[in-house]
Amino acid sequence: MPRHLEATIEAFPIAGSFTISRGSKTTADVVVCTITEGGIAGRGECVPYRRYGETMEGVLAEIKAVSQAIEAGMTRDRLQEGMKPGAARNAVDCALWDLEAKSTRRRVGEMIGMTGREPIITAFTLSLADAATMAADAKKNCARPLLKIKLGTEDDEARMRAVRDSAPESRIIVDANEGWTAHNIERHLDIAKSLGIALIEQPLPAGDDALLSRIERPVPICADESVHSTGDLASLRDRYDAVNIKLDKTGGLTEALRTKTEAKRLGFQIMVGCMVGTSLAMAPAVLLAADTDYADLDGPLLLARDRENGLRYEGSLVYPPEAGLWG
Known part of the structure; x- marks a missing residue:
């Protein structure tokens, strides 16, 4: 079945505010990438960071630019070549990991050799x-x-x-x-x-x-x-x-x-x-x-x-x- 990619902006309120030397913010603004295939959905979340020249709109545009390739079956390894490091690729990469885990009924921890479930x-x-x-x-x-x-x-x-x-x-x-x-x-x-x-x-x-x-x-x-x-x-x-x-x-x-x-x-x-x-x-x-x-x-x-x-x-x-x- 064909894949479908969707990217959306979501906002979550911070308890009070979060302040560093560069400024304060009161919401966590995130981009969520969802890749659906065969009725199974994999998700990944990223946080665009202005310190690195990223914006919500820019990250959405980066994800949209690879959507056709992802829907055509682009693998995670090929994704590393097709997108630069940063928030946009993070959302897509993690969505692909999640999709693979759910499709194969394996946990990502098992896939990366992690043993145990200790905190x-x-x-x-x-x-x-x-x-x-x-x-x-x-x-x-x-x-x-x-x-x-x-x-x-x-x-x-x-x-x-x-x-x-x-x-x-x-x-x-x-x-x-x-x-x-x-x-x-x-x-x-x-x-x-x-x-x-x-x-x-x-x-x-x-x-x-x-x-x-x-x-x-x-x-x-x-x-x-x-x-x-x-x-x-x-x-x-x-x-x-x-x-x-x-x-x-x-x-x-x-x-x-x-x-x-x-x-x-x-x-x-x-x-x-x-x-x-x-x-x-x-x-x-x-x-x-x-x-x-x-x-x-x-x-x-x-x-x-x-x-x-x-x-x-x-x-x-x-x-x-x-x-x-x-x-």
Whole structure:
């Protein structure tokens, strides 16, 4: 039976707002790709990101441009050649994985060699705010084993100290979102070390991070905006100790698996991260994160409303998806 592809825009309200150094938002705006064949539907979700030049309309146009090829039977491997890495390819790639799993009555976890259905620990993200507000948020979540705090300002010392004081037992990841500079990075790194911060994510702007190869890194540094797919990894070895793999950057699970394999070979620590999306976007990433160093897959926990059949979260534990959601 012929395939049919459809792409739609959906919006999910965020509980309050989500703020990083580049701005705030109150809704998670996502694109969902649905590929139907023989009465079976596979779905994939992506989150277009303006930092990478993506828009909702642009992503819809990219998906539409390959719709005829997908409907004619394009495979996931050919998709990697036919679309560039990014959010649009992620939605299509994950929809094809889901369609294959449902059509063959196999789980994606089995297809990628994942054994077991154990939950993993995800970080829980605290939005950027003044030090007192972040301290209060940290205190509310101090029982969580792993917190990720959004920073990237000139006054991050006060924020780091306030969060650490309020969550003394939690491991903490700092995400500067490219907001630090050559003038303050070494001081911020020294403060982070003194506070027992576990990881610093993307302190300097992508493309302007060569300084990281010339200074001491007393806390491991993780690339986010500086790494998108497998081909980026080799050039980062002198600057970064870890990489953040996101399906919206790699362009889907297919390339993310390759990136993960190569990152391990090169000796990087690995974080599997996300944009702010629903359980449908997190589902393939949870499988990818099963044997990595860090998972930051709390997108649904930041929403006022998730989609039906969402992922199962118990505190900071997240379980692999059930077939009714994805895969």
